[in-house]
Amino acid sequence: MKNVDICIIGGGMIGSATALACAKQGYSVCVIEPRMPQNFHPEQAPDLRVSALNLHSINVLKDLGAWEHIINMRCKAYHGLVCWESNDAKTEFYANDVKQDKLGYFVENRILQLALLNEIHTSHKKSVTVLNDCKATNIDIELGVIALDTNESIAATIIIAADGANSATRTTCGIGVDGWAYKQKANVFSIKLRAPMPSVTWQQFTPTGPLAFLPMHDNYASLVWYADTSMSNRLQKMTNEQLQALIAATFPQALNEFELLARGGFPIVRRHAKQYYQSRLMLIGDAAHSINPLAGQGVNLGFKDISAFIVALSDGGLDKYQDVFKQYARQRRMKNLAMMTAMDVIYAGFSNDFAPIKLLRNAGLKLANNAGALKQQALKYAMGI
Numbered sequence: 001m002k003n004v005d006i007c008i009i010g011g012g013m014i015g016s017a018t019a020l021a022c023a024k025q026g027y028s029v030c031v032i033e034p035r036m037p038q039n040f041h042p043e044q045a046p047d048l049r050v051s052a053l054n055l056h057s058i059n060v061l062k063d064l065g066a067w068e069h070i071i072n073m074r075c076k077a078y079h080g081l082v083c084w085e086s087n088d089a090k091t092e093f094y095a096n097d098v099k100q101d102k103l104g105y106f107v108e109n110r111i112l113q114l115a116l117l118n119e120i121h122t123s124h125k126k127s128v129t130v131l132n133d134c135k136a137t138n139i140d141i142e143l144g145v146i147a148l149d150t151n152e153s154i155a156a157t158i159i160i161a162a163d164g165a166n167s168a169t170r171t172t173c174g175i176g177v178d179g180w181a182y183k184q185k186a187n188v189f190s191i192k193l194r195a196p197m198p199s200v201t202w203q204q205f206t207p208t209g210p211l212a213f214l215p216m217h218d219n220y221a222s223l224v225w226y227a228d229t230s231m232s233n234r235l236q237k238m239t240n241e242q243l244q245a246l247i248a249a250t251f252p253q254a255l256n257e258f259e260l261l262a263r264g265g266f267p268i269v270r271r272h273a274k275q276y277y278q279s280r281l282m283l284i285g286d287a288a289h290s291i292n293p294l295a296g297q298g299v300n301l302g303f304k305d306i307s308a309f310i311v312a313l314s315d316g317g318l319d320k321y322q323d324v325f326k327q328y329a330r331q332r333r334m335k336n337l338a339m340m341t342a343m344d345v346i347y348a349g350f351s352n353d354f355a356p357i358k359l360l361r362n363a364g365l366k367l368a369n370n371a372g373a374l375k376q377q378a379l380k381y382a383m384g385i
Contacts, residue, residue: 004028004129005318007146007156009136009169011036013051013109014285014302015162016116020064021310023124027318030154031128032146034135037110037117040073046220048188048264049109052078052201052296056384057303058105061115065123069115070107074217077102080200093382103383106201106214106222112299141173141281158321159281165271165290173281179271179290184209185232186293187265189223189247194257197221204252210294211251221258223247224293232265268292270340276333277325284309289336292343300384301336308332 006022008015011033019029053061061067079102084090095103120128131148138147139159146154161169170177196219203212209226216222225247227235235243244260271290276283285302305328312327 001145001153001155002030002129003155004030005157006030006160007032007144007154007158008160008162009139009146010161010163010167010287011113011117011130011132012162012164012285013112013116013299014306015160016113016120017060017064017066017303018160018162018284018306018309019128019130020066020116020119020124021060021306022313023120023127024064025310025313027127029128030156031120031130032134032136032148032154033130033132036132037113040111040114042074045192045261046074046190046216046222047108047110048190048222048262050106050214050216050222051109051112051299052104052214053107053112053303054104054300054382054384055100055102056307057300059384060303060307061112064116064119066112066115066119069118070105070111073111073115075105075107075111076199076215076217077105078199078201078215079103080198082200082202083205084202085205098383098385100383100385106216109299136169139169139172139281141279144280157280157318161281161283161287162285163287165269165286167283167287169281170273170283170287173278175278175281175283176274177271178274179269182268182270182292184226184228185265185267187225187227187232187235188263189225189243189260190262191221191223191258191260193219193221194259195219197256202252202254213251213255220261223251223255225250226268236263236265270344272337272340276329280321282309282325282328288332289340291336291340294343294346297339297343297382301339304335304384305332 005027007030008019009032011031015031019031022029058067079095081093081103082090095101120130134148134150136146137149141159144156144159161167163169197215199215201214203210212224214222240260269290270292273283273288276288284305289301291298291301308331309328312324315327316324
């Protein structure tokens with residue numbers, strides 16, 4: 001039996017970052033992650049899954065030592081965000097509105113995970129063990145013992161579930177969730193632009209769902225098309241030529257000529273754990289909450305979870321882990337719920353063609369664009385500053 005202070009189930013973006021943060025506090029950590037990411041090569045085309053990191057998340061990554069690894073691979077800074085439904089009703093946010101040089105960065109999820117794992121390997125190899133050739137078969141959250149399919153076991157003071165929105169750990173340990181599946185799916189397309197475009201991300205709201213543009217490195221970009229199940233199935237079954245023509249006809253003229261490279265899609269699901277901890281188990285990131293990706297806040301909420309947990313751990317210490325869990329839950333549960341609810345309000349308000357609501361939301365976009373100090377405050381909150 002291997003004995004550690006903290007065992008983290010899930011070595012994705014949030015799990016690996018949590019492991020680094022705990023190691024920097026002086027704790028021994030074991031990470032269980034059976035699906036390791038593919039190694040990075042510069043000639044690779046960008047992945048479909050991309051995260052928009054705000055400044056808080058970037059500062060966390062810098063403190064953990066992982067940001068340099070990301071810069072050495074690839075990422076894309078963006079300085080503007082534009083939302084609209086019609087051309088006469090736009091809301092524009094720019095970094096210089098709040099005296100910043102950027103709003104954040106777009107980073108491929110795999111690159112982010114690799115950067116964190118690289119930092120673990122280079123700087124915390126003695127305190128963090130990453131197990132990638134096994135998986136948990138039984139979890140005893142009362143004793144803090146995890147049985148592995150290798151007939152070995154891990155004993156830990158606390159166990160952290162960071163295994164994503166469909167967390168098997170959460171389910172196995174009997175923690176329920178509130179939530180639902182949305183009627184739409186997010187269809188994601190990787191493209192190569194014929195000519196450069198400004199480093200501005202934009203989103204057009206339509207009655208059937210938003211259309212979004214995310215700039216990437218070297219004239220690459222990611223497109224997101226929200227559509228119902230029927231339309232999503234049509235999109236995924238089209239030939240490349242058919243799909244490229246339909247995207248060009250459907251997306252706004254702000255999109256330059258492009259070549260379609262890859263496609264994918266995922267269901268949109270809202271889940272919120274009914275409790276963030278139980279006995280020696282704590283949930284973090286998507287295992288605790290999954291949010292509508294409308295504003296790209298999912299991974300940023302996870303990094304805020306990490307910051308709150310480390311503060312609680314510093315205040316209480318591992319010997320008082322129940323107090324640590326309580327403080328963490330107090331800090332994050334209601335804030336996560338507030339962000340989830342805000343995204344649902346925006347989603348519901350814009351995903352329809354009801355004339356009175358359409359007039360109201362267009363008036364709201366115009367009002368928001370001229371809101372002055374309130375607009376700046378909303379932007380700072382989204383940026384994590």
